[in-house]
Amino acid sequence: MIAQISIMNSNLLFLIVSVLIISCKKENGAVKNQSVPQINAAQYITILGIAQDGGFPHINNPEEFTAIKKGTVTKELVVSLGVVDKKEGKKFLFEATPDMPEQLAVLESNHVKSDSIIHGIFLTHAHIGHYTGLMHLGREAMGANNIQVYAMPKMKTFLETNGPWSQLVSLNNIKISPVTADSTIVVTKNIQVVPFLVPHRDEFSETVGYKIIGNTKTALFIPDINKWSLWDNHIVEEVKKVDYAFIDATFFKDGEIPRPMSEVPHPFIQETVDLFRNESISVKSKIIFIHFNHSNPLIQKDHIERIALEKEGYHFANTGDVFPL
16 A cells, blocks of 8 residues: 555656646747746847836836736836857847846856856947946946947947947947948857848937847847838838747837827837738747837736737747747
């Protein structure tokens, strides 16, 4: 009888361990939400943040802060990608967000440990969620030494001629590497990056998206853009050319915020979905929505509209996801 109980306990333990292992396996090509992900790929993209510039919870929304404290919703960092080449021992950051210290710590702890905190930072434009993290490299914080920052011409001039960013340059905290649209930047033997212009509210700089090219996979990263119709390229055709498309999901639909949405033009998720309505599931499944405003209900994983779109094939970025290159 004791032997039978022991066998039963062993079987139960095996079943529990098996369920835990299965729950950590890949879904749709991406390793999902693990604090220390088990990654087989030598080169890959990892999601370091998914929220719009103001983050989540958002200023002047105390109910969101209360919900975070209660544990009913999850805090989300501002949108950022990490691009890792484990073979070369290098890591790159796309966007310098206000949450950059935490995002760099994740890259160091969970992905690549190295002498350099980061091997390069790619900026898309001069809106607060996309470059202000550079402040942490300055004298008041890290006092970094020649961190390589990739920036377009207007973005480069903006940083060099406006304080406090100009001090980062004069003190050699950062070293700006100028890039041009549609040029290829070889960052390692296995990864290339191509910036391309997109229409946006370019008050202080131009705005770019990036194509990230690995040995076997390619990705688009377009966190900010005005309406798709204003872009010279056709988003459907551009998505078909790549394996992953991390694209602007700031708002779900019109009327979402209490001010004219024309002041902050973005393609609504509903509009993007309409453009892909007649495409195959294989095309839709390349889309990973990212850059969610706090008002966007689809930032919540259990929202009925999000679940419905996932059934159609669309994906939503989650912090910690990994996409092999």
